[in-house]
Amino acid sequence: MDRREFIKACSVVALMQVLWGCRRLPDLSGGKVPEIAEFEKEVRLALSRAKGAFDLVQVPMPGPLDVHGASPVNRFGMAIDLDACDGCGKCILACMQENNIPLSSKGERDAGRFMHWIEMHGGTPAMCFHCGNAPCEKVCPTGAASHTPDGLSTMMYKRCTGSRFCGANCPVGARKFNYVDSVKEGLARKFNPEVPLRSKGVMEKCSLCLQRLQDHKHAQMATRPGVEWRGSGLKTACSEACPKNAIIFGNWLDQESPLVQEAKHRNLYVPREIANLDPSVVYMRGRR
Amino acid sequence: MKYLMAGLLALLCGFFLADFLFRQQASEVKTPGNIPFDHALHGDSIGLDCSHCHTGVTYQAHAYLPSKTDCMDCHRLPLTENPGIEKLDSALSRAEEFPWVHKRVLPEHVVFHHGLHFAAGVQCSDCHGSTEKIQKNRYGGERFTMQSCLDCHSGKTFEGRGFKKAAIHCGACHR
């Protein structure tokens, strides 16, 4: 083969590759969508493989966020009542259904790795603690992990390029990475049409049910535009589902909020690893 | 050898060509008798407010399309001798076979609440254009970009209209 022929062959191959890349791919998923029972089964499996308990330290009640542009009237968070929770795991399933969390593949499941945004640590449910001074957000190269002025550590899935720096920097391992295309693998089910499914290569975690907050806020701003929105009456999916009322959602800056009403009589704790990161989600125990 | 290569090449090219030409296309939308709807005529000439037909627009997230029977609320009134009424009636009798086809332009990770913008004083035409433009541009959705949202939210687009600056953090509009 002489030089000319070689170059010709190379260009033909290149052209072919371009065409191949441009073609429309058929959908290979076969449209398989897992049954609800499979999600229940996975939650039971996760409960049987709970992680080690956190070392809890006492903290004061969260106050206004200490960041530029923070809202002076809203800081959302939750308190998990350790005296009430019996570790039933209903919150895990409710969260999966609210946020369209996919199942894990068999291999991952066997290794004890799940996509669940709530996991049991020594019989205690734990989700993202929405640290006011979040270490995960600081290392995100694209700004996909960012904070809202009202205290939510949010994930913008479309901005996420999958560096996984955030996951490596989270002290409690609250972040979950989509290693596979869960729709194609038949692992995802769209329970909630309001929440987009995440694609392969994207990080996810508890969003504090961001969609519920957005919808609640928008509805109020449309119908009662003069009234300041404090998120009153709102509940996250996990707090709504808990039969023991052990997860209390609310606004730390609203004295009327059920969260403040309850937490002010209790001792508040967080895992030692994040105690100085100003978390918005706390545990409560005992009475004062 | 040369012929073999050429043959293989032709075959491959044929495959690609076939793939491009005969792959499954999006199916055509069928409508009965092609009844034109003129936004300019209904809006500017008759003076109907957009929310008369798009009833969600003042307080809900979605503006919604009207029920087709709603058209007849006005059209069956003895306003004119228009022979078009018969055409509308016959189309209406088959309406169930031809449901509204509404293609969502807003991606699912973006939230937009019509009612809240309405409450803030934004007019439909501020984003969708005049009724003539709506006619031409197929409701204007294609022209929206995140930049156009951001320009308005940061107070650039309608300087002088007295809008309050709106949120521009990611979590305000994305999920």
Ligand code: SF4
């Ligand atoms: S649903 Fe309530 S009681 Fe059950 S594990 Fe979750 S927090 Fe505990």
Ligand code: SF4
């Ligand atoms: S607040 Fe919402 S996203 Fe977070 S753990 Fe509870 S249900 Fe899941």
